[in-house]
Amino acid sequence: MSSSDKPELVERDVKDKVDDKEDNSGFIDKVKGFIHDIGEKIEETIGFGKPTADVAEIHLPCINLEKAEIVVDVLIKNPNPVPIPLVDIDYLIESDGRKLLSGLIPDAGTIHAHGEETVKIPVTLIYDDIKSTYDDIKPGSIIPYRLKVDLIVDVPVFGRLTLPLEKTGEIPIPYKPDIDMEKIHFERFSWEETIAVLHLKLENMNDFDLGLNALDYEVWLSEVSIGSAELEKSAKIGKNGISYIEIPISFRPKDFGSALWDMIRGKGTGYSMKGHINVDTPFGAMKLPISKEGGTTRLKKNREDGGDDDDDDDDED
Numbered sequence: 400m401s402s403s404d405k406p407e408l409v410e411r412d413v414k415d416k417v418d419d420k421e422d423n424s425g426f427i428d429k430v431k432g433f434i435h436d437i438g439e440k441i442e443e444t445i446g447f448g449k450p451t452a453d454v455a456e457i458h459l460p461c462i463n464l465e466k467a468e469i470v471v472d473v474l475i476k477n478p479n480p481v482p483i484p485l486v487d488i489d490y491l492i493e494s495d496g497r498k499l500l501s502g503l504i505p506d507a508g509t510i511h512a513h514g515e516e517t518v519k520i521p522v523t524l525i526y527d528d529i530k531s532t533y534d535d536i537k538p539g540s541i542i543p544y545r546l547k548v549d550l551i552v553d554v555p556v557f558g559r560l561t562l563p564l565e566k567t568g569e570i571p572i573p574y575k576p577d578i579d580m581e582k583i584h585f586e587r588f589s590w591e592e593t594i595a596v597l598h599l600k601l602e603n604m605n606d607f608d609l610g611l612n613a614l615d616y617e618v619w620l621s622e623v624s625i626g627s628a629e630l631e632k633s634a635k636i637g638k639n640g641i642s643y644i645e646i647p648i649s650f651r652p653k654d655f656g657s658a659l660w661d662m663i664r665g666k667g668t669g670y671s672m673k674g675h676i677n678v679d680t681p682f683g684a685m686k687l688p689i690s691k692e693g694g695t696t697r698l699k700k701n702r703e704d705g706g707d708d709d710d711d712d713d714d715e716d
Contacts, residue, residue, distance in 0.1 A: 616674030
């Protein structure tokens with residue numbers, strides 16, 4: 400073989416390698432395209448899709464002077480043929496741009512294939528925490544809130560997705576009503592048992608109406624308990640308004656000693672009262688405490704002609 404033939408052999412070898420590389424590249428591209436086509440066909444055939452979510456309802460199962468328990472119902476729909484895990488729930492509650500509460504719920508469950516689930520997000524607002532952070536939020540007020548929720552789900556084909564939700568509303572910061580016993584009215588008097596009516600004034604210190612349904616109470620006159628009871632009572636107390644109610648009570652005057660004589664002589668006597676009222680509000684039912692310490696009241700008696708003598712029934716607070 401002549402020396403002139405060698406360059407041809409080298410050139411042909413290099414050319415063959417280039418052709419093989421181009422063939423391999425084309426083959427890989429064809430495989431990628433085939434896999435992509437197969438993926439699209441599978442997605443179209445099986446029907447993978449993005450899940451949807453919405454805030455269905457917000458409950459306030461418990462509101463009292465210390466806290467508000469909130470439950471957020473989130474409806475999640477999964478259109479996919481396989482279950483999808485709810486990886487995390489990230490939530491934030493704010494008022495006028497100020498954070499009230501935030502949190503994260505990991506591993507929140509699984510949404511069934513071709514199904515829907517209502518996921519409950521329980522949160523608790525502690526009023527002392529809010530009031531200590533923001534001085535302008537006062538007891539008895541109503542504050543606006545904005546709820547933000549991010550649901551993180553893991554969906555085949557799509558991967559991890561974040562479903563953002565948002566809801567606005569109002570929440571109360573309740574304040575206990577003020578109570579005064581204006582007078583005690585005798586219905587029947589005897590040393591062994593006296594039946595009387597307590598005339599109470601209830602003042603609503605809140606920026607929302609209270610619908611009174613029932614109350615329980617215990618009353619002390621001159622540090623002697625004259626009785627306690629639970630009874631149903633209906634009255635509406637408008638926001639920042641006053642309502643008057645009458646409740647019956649029976650007691651034994653002979654147990655009072657000198658305190659009773661002070662009342663009979665027209666002198667005021669000290670009293671205390673504690674209990675609770677069950678009320679309906681625009682935000683749900685509440686049980687609020689009522690209390691009065693160190694008040695002063697008088698007895699009110701019927702005149703012999705059946706009329707009432709109202710001249711001496713004012714409080715001596």
